[in-house]
Amino acid sequence: MTTTGEPAAVPVARDPREPLDRLMRDLRCGPDGLAAREAGRRLVAYGTNELTRRRGRQWWKELVRQLVHPLALLLWLAAGLAVVAGTVALAVAIVVVVLVNAVFAFIQEQQAERAVEALAAYLPQRADVVRDGALTSVAARDLVPGDLLVVREGERVCADARLVSGGVEVDLSTLTGESMPAYRSADQTDTRGSVLEARDLVFSGTTCTAGEARALVFATGMRTELGRIAALSQRVGRDVSPLEAQVKRVAWLIALVAVAAGLAFLPLGTFAAGLGLAAAFTFAIGLLVANVPEGLLPTITLALGMGVRELARCGAVVKRLSAVETLGSTTVICTDKTGTLTMNQMRVTRIWTPSRLLDLERRPPPQAWPVELRLARAAAACNNATIRSGRPDEASGDPTEVALVRAATILGVPADSAERQRRQRRQFHFDPALRRMSTVDDDGGALWLHAKGAPEAILPLCTAIADAGGDHPIRAADRERITAAVTQLAGHGLRLLAVAERRLPAGPLPERREDAEQRLTLLGVAAMFDPPRPEVADAVARCHTAGIRLIVVTGDHGLTAAEIARRVGIATHGATVVTGAELDAMSEAELDRLLAGHRELVFARTSPEAKLRIADALRADGHIVAMTGDGVNDAPALRRADIGVAMGRSGTDVAREAATMVLTDDNFATIVAAVQAGRRVYDNVRKFILYIFAHATPEVVPFLVFALSGGAVPLPLTVLQILAVDLGTETLPALALGREPAEPGLMRRPPRPREENVIQARLLVRAWGLLGGVSAVLVMTGFLLTLHAGGWHPGDPTGPGTALHHVWRQATTMTFLGIVACQIGTAFAARTQTASLRQVGVSSNRLLLWGVAFELAFAAAVVWLPPLQGIFGTAPPPVGQLALLLPFPVLVWGADELWRARVRCREGRAGVGG
Missing domain, CATH: 3.40.1110.10 (Calcium-transporting ATPase, cytoplasmic domain N)
Incomplete structure (x- = not known):
């Protein structure tokens, strides 16, 4: 239990560093310890010596929140439309995708609250205390202020206490970051410095490495220094990642376009085309299906999942999918020194x-x-x-x-x-x-x-x-x-x-x-050095090239950290060293000016609050911050940063639980590899969004031609054929684009701004205007030529039972196959943002080649297998008509290749001019 207030009768230590006799008087205890009955009363008043957690949010509300995510709502809409279209199996599949994604996201969000549970592992189960004048063993959770605790070598300290006799060496690294054990003695009563620096105090969660002493407990549970850090960890919330925010914007944009197109078609179909209300509603559903990218959410999830697996092979375990993308947008890395930049081998x-x-x-x-x-x-x-x-x-x-x-x-x-x-x-x-x-x-x-x-x-x-x-x-x-x-x-x-x-x-x-x-x-004098990891210098150089700022934040001495920073290339012009005490004395405005005015910074002797301040100040300035850490004291900052990076080998369980990413090799170079992977994943997300969006135009234009012609031009595409494209031929190439290798110059770009949208006007122009426009022209050309070759003239009936009905089915099949052919050209065009296809290689993404092969096989099955012909309303066109499809991929890719060449030329002139 945790008490929110203390009765007046409960003794309280005002200052653990006050004279010992006064401290004992405040805690109402003596050299023989507490009486057992008094300890029992205090246990009721203070609560158990445990790290508690505030009540978390109700799980069912969190799960519902995932189910009503904008993109999830869009998929619910797609499922509903699939039911209306008569494809119940498709609707069930979409619902399963929504549920799986919601449950996965829900599980990931529970990781944050587990940090406090991991902190509890730092408390031992038993403790030796003096009660009623005799040494006795009690459960650590039953310790109370006023207890006389016995601290021995090899034991973990289980409460904050003041030494009354003896001396011990204590490993304070989990609280202070110091690697060397600190000597604590009852004879050292200097009150200068912070509480953690007091030489007669020991703290919960630390370990006694040598000696034996008796200590007077003055704080337990959440009132300890460890409890204070646990409280900080609980108070720090987790903001949504850049990709999460962008996906919401994408979802609302797509929903707006889809609904607007569907509503716009109702008056067009009713009044312009002269259709009945039922027929107009049916075609409006077709427009909605054409605009809804049913595979977008699972494609994004799977692309991020593949990024997670790739990072795991590199030595970085990511606990939240969206963190992969956040890594790619990182602008500042606040790194520890020992074991991360160095080999931890003095x-x-x-x-x-x-x-x-x-x-x-x-x-x-x-x-x-x-x-x-x-x-x-x-x-x-x-x-x-x-x-x-x-x-x-x-x-x-x-x-x-x-x-x-x-x-x-x-x-x-x-x-x-x-x-x-x-x-x-x-x-x-x-x-x-x-x-x-x-x-x-x-x-x-x-x-x-x-x-x-x-x-x-x-x-x-x-x-x-x-x-x-x-x-x-x-x-x-x-x-x-x-x-x-x-x-x-x-x-x-x-x-x-x-x-x-x-x-x-x-x-x-x-x-x-x-x-x-x-x-x-x-x-003489021995001079020691913890050498930097040999691969760190190259990783640092890549960060500089990529426009990523590096700041050393460590508990070690400033001179040592500054020298390491110089050796690995973080500090090339002499770093400004700021101690924890100097940072504590700064106002927020002074800290902001320091971070803005000095690019090369080393923060030494930092506290948990100091790391939080640094992360907050950088984030307030618009930076996306990655913060490394390994100790209990790092947990709040790891949670507060956009990306918390914990050490897998030397790190504590608390740090690993609080972090978003855990390095299995404790190596800074792995962080840089993760940043590169994150950038590549984000690039690939934009590539398959471009790929998916490009097909909206050739799917929507046929409906607009039908409506604007007043029905004189028959409908070039059916709703089921649209679904065959969106969930059949389109999915595997989109997934393959999620595995696209890094584009040349990926780590020579500056980090993108936090506010940059994943969908920009340039992407929409390229998708809907260039790739989609060229595809729509080609597709409609194939459709009209097939109709004309079959003897059709504008206004001729093509409905069931008419002489031209089979020709119309062949023509819609040509539209379907034309979209598939254009998809192939779009897929190869979408592989790069500005580079030429020759630079990345036609066959460098083998998964895309297999995706194209599946796409062709699926399209052939839809067109030539009799059972599928009946479902999708297809009919094989004449061989001469099929030959028209061969140049479609080249024409789509070629138009985009010319556009990218123009972009490269313009950027090259801008670079020369700059």
Whole structure:
């Protein structure tokens, strides 16, 4: 359950960082924990320690909403018309298509709310607490504020709590994005910085990686930091994708044209053609059927489905069909750094000592010099990485420590976890406040302190420096050399660790790190780098060519992220680095100006709210945003972005649930491949819309000729023949156009604007005017020539029982076959928007060739098989008449090829002029 308000008797912690005695007073608890009965009362008041979800929308309403989608309504209309036309089986098939599409879309929309359920997986089932003065195990859902929680190594923290004794290392990466474990101790009560940076607080959903401590619970359930992110995930809605909005516009446009044509025919047929009302209504239905593209919705769905399968083969799993198209219209990609741009494999690239700068990326010397050997031994000893079977290449643990172990091996120092543990006498854990770690080790009976940490944390503790000529006290000149070296290495965005040692005097081991970590001898500085993925630079270049802006949004340090951005080509003129604190201090207007005025940006140390702000600001400016992420903290931004991209390998379940697309290889290059696939899918959607629309003109014109001639020209086409075209010969070539390969120059175009319509005036002119107009002229020519060859004259009766009835059936069959022949030319013309057919290749789309073969076979069956002749009212024309059909495809394609050549010429002159 979730409570919306708290009774006055319920204790509330005003600030978890207030003095401990005051916090205990506010929570009304003591060092012996809560009484069991008091815990029970608080459970009733606070509710269970679970992540809850607001009540979702009623499923049946969501399903109905899918059934009344404009395009679904259009298909319902087509089904009704099919019933009126007497083809019940066709109507049933259309209804099945509507239902399947509605159910599929309904299921996809439920994915968003599952993000909160995935967050709940971060809470363990049991927790150890002190109640009634005794340690006891309780269900994690029964924890309440005031409980004294025991946190141990390997356990997941199950509530937000303040440490009261002990210290632990905690993996906060799911909340902060930081890859290194953070040390939390009851002794560190510094209240500066944000709550997540407090050094005596632990949070629900994080994992204890080392140590043991007791902590006072101050927040549970939805009041925790994890719960706050869950609430953000629920509050962020999902807008319709560009294609979804465009399909609605297409549907309304088609419906308007179809209904208008049908209504217009009623007075034309009644008054101009002199038809009876029943006959005029029948022909009006024919016009509606001619204008309704029954296969449009399933063709779009199947085209997107094929795009989804193609992306899955490339390593991108898309959870919503329309996301494929949205990817193609992406204008900005906000990408994480670690694991996406980089290989997530930290390695030591350089080692600086007072004697030399050693470059480990090149071949190292056969035998390291003495100072480098000492540094390698110290780095291997002051380390917690686990080496399996004595093989450094199989080491596991913190990436920084694994990198040091591997560097030590390269320098000739063997790495053995068991031997290191045998020699280790004491360890002072890494402290993020002090930014250093040290160990006391036994080396042949002598005790040595080995330390590593940030250069600015180690250098003040050093009184000597190791050089080729031996150790000597640090002089002012030495400090200047060290500062210059550190500055130079840091300027490359490398992570720096200074390594030092000290021989301890005989006697008892030092109890305090302050006593041990003094009078150190500096051995040198190790510079580490997480190398970028080799394929990322090419992918980034393709993004730049395609006009896609790239912004790095990461929880890592700004200098490191900026250097990676420079290496992969994201930042070519020096990126502007903005920290999370700087972003928090900005107003919305300042953020808008920053995004507009600086194209190369790196946002470092970002929070969930910061990512949301960035996504919102970009979207408000008209951008279509793809946002990558892998942690719990990324879930709200992943949902808010137009395309949320989660990491499949390193990502959390929460991120994968909240995202629209999951990368199975965690690779930025896969995002770019997905963008290209999305652009290709959108292009192909427009191609088969062009193909389908082009046939409306030759289907409608015969009815208009019949009406405008007052019946003097008999009807050139029947309703059933129209249905044979729309759902028989037309479907497979349209689907084949959905598999059309990428057109040349696809990734050299700028992203299309968000407001750009999938149907533009240029497409309509090309479909209805050029392709449809040429087809209508050819089709009507074939119809009239066949009538004339059979002895028909204007006004002669052609109805059943008349001498010319068979000739009229042959002529309508010629109209049907003429439309089919023109379809073939239209299909090849629609394969490109501006390029010539020679550039894409006649046979490069084999599925289209098979579609054309099926189209011809189906048309032949309709014309020559006696059972189908009776259904569709066809009769085989004379062979001489059939020969007229041979040039139809070439003439339709040729007219469009000339038009595209003119467009290319005009665009070429515009490019030269620009």
